[in-house]
Amino acid sequence: MSSVPFSIGPAAQAAPVRPPAAQEAEAVGRPAPRPAAPPVPVKAEVRELEFHYGDFQGLKGLSMPVHERRVTALIGPSGCGKSTFLRCFNRMHDLYPGNRYRGEIRLLPDGTNLLASAVDPIEVRMRISMVFQKPNPFPKSIYENVAYGLRVRGEGNRRAIDDKVEQALRSAALWDEVKDRLQDLAFNLSGGQQQRLCIARALATDPEIMLFDEPTSALDPIATASIEELIADLKDKLTILIVTHNMQQAARVSDYTAYMYLGELVEFDTTERIFMQPKRKETEDYITGRFG
Amino acid sequence: MANAHGAGAIATGGAALAAPTRFAHRRSRHIKERVIEALLFLSAFSAVATTVAIVAVLLYESAAFFEHVSIVEFLTGTEWTPLFENAKYGILPLVAGTLVTAGVGLAVAVPLGLVTAIYLSEFAPHRVRETVKPFLELLEGVPTVVYGYFALLFVTPLLQRLLPGLPGFNMLSAGIVIGVMIIPYVSSVSEDAMRAVPMSLREGSYAMGATRFQTAVRVVLPAAVSGVVAAFILGISRAVGETMVVAIAAGQQPNFTLDPTESAATITAYIVQVALGDLPHASIGYQSIFAAGLVLVAMTLAFNIIGHYLRRRFREVY
Ligand SMILES: Nc1ncnc2c1ncn2[C@@H]1O[C@H](COP(=O)(O)OP(=O)(O)OP(=O)(O)O)[C@@H](O)[C@H]1O
């Protein structure tokens, strides 16, 4: 069948479709602890990141690693700067006047600082793609939505685009549902399907990092579960950063978690440690629901 | 507990006592709402009534005209010579003149209006937009008679240098100036439609690595297509109905041709010519303007129906 690793769901939550033997070690409902031995390579290194919306300082000196082929969750109360942080990675803030970055996000292995003014934000967005809170398909067919990134890159080979579109739709677990109506308008899909379409669109250009900003907050529990399963599958191929308001979701899908508060990074660690034995009292209060 | 009980008792008692007043109150509010509803209906109805009245007058007056001229001859005749001894009333030359001038106008206004809208909505910095828009509105406010003389005295001589042999009255010049005249309509309605496209769609496109231009043309424009079509229809209606420019610059001789470099009369130009002229009111020649007016209304209506259909086909979906 397809090469999509449906059956190798890496996070513990994908339990029903996995061979049980391989999963015994993992506690049900808790993120899988990674073997400590070989250190996980770093995909991006955030150093002293500051961000200003005009006069308002949205981020205050953040430093943390983003591990390669892992899911890193950003959590924290509303308005703490999670989206602001996420949108630094693809230079989304460049679209609006008055926004300023300081510090750096080094993309490894080449070591480019994504925030350097000499770096073209379009180049950055070609390597780092994004999925938004509300599904935002374009007013085009399903096929053209997925092909969009290739088209704006000037890809003209029909066969190549066909292949990529199919591959991306398969990876987004949408192929079987839409393969007979690729020319339909994307708006005719359900909300959950639209969000998976947006994921397919973001995948079609083979990004190195994928950013998710509360990708399931507009979806019902079943659609949410399928997106979470998808995220767990995707990390075999790429690095994922996800903003979520849902503690269970962070626990289910992520390997690392960053807790933010008022524009600062309070604590960053493996998801297991953040949820089981946080070092900071504030983190614990937030996680146990005593705050926020 | 006792408190709550007491409050309940008072409430029930109060309700029982107050029942008649509460009822009256309701009725008075009901009446007020009926009055408001009636007023709203009347004002909405006045627009419909005016339209119906206009069409009724046109029909009534043209009925007299069609007693003398058969409808078939009127709709298929290629000669319009109401002032000749042996008058012929074939509307096609006037329809052709109308379509050619409007067509030239649209060929100018659609691309320029669209480019203006894309620029203002997607590219122009705030300051530029705030400077350009008042100028466009000013362009809208210029009296059409000024445009007419602009066409006759400025555009035509200019065109004559490029196209030697171009007659002093021609549809090309009138059409171009009509086009310039309706650019503001096309651009402002299109721009509104494009600006109404949610930011989330643009962000989706930028996040895929698209440039500003790609985002504007491949995402924003398709998302705004229904409003843009509405803008075109508005432009067509304006162009078809335009009178002064064509009366002044296109010549007033009916001419059955589709060549824009010739001179010709349009339906509207003919109507003003006769209405302001000295044909006796009861004559067939005078009545012919109502039949011509009817054709004009029918054409505008047809364009609006097409526009409505197109808008439904590509209705906004975001
Ligand atoms: N365009 C903007 N201009 C000025 N301030 C902004 C802007 N966008 C966000 N902010 C402010 O920056 C802070 C962080 O906002 P951000 O959207 O990153 O929060 P968040 O953690 O994503 O919140 P939520 O969970 O509600 O999405 C907030 O105080 C917000 O008011």
Ligand SMILES: [Mg+2]
């Ligand atoms: Mg947010």
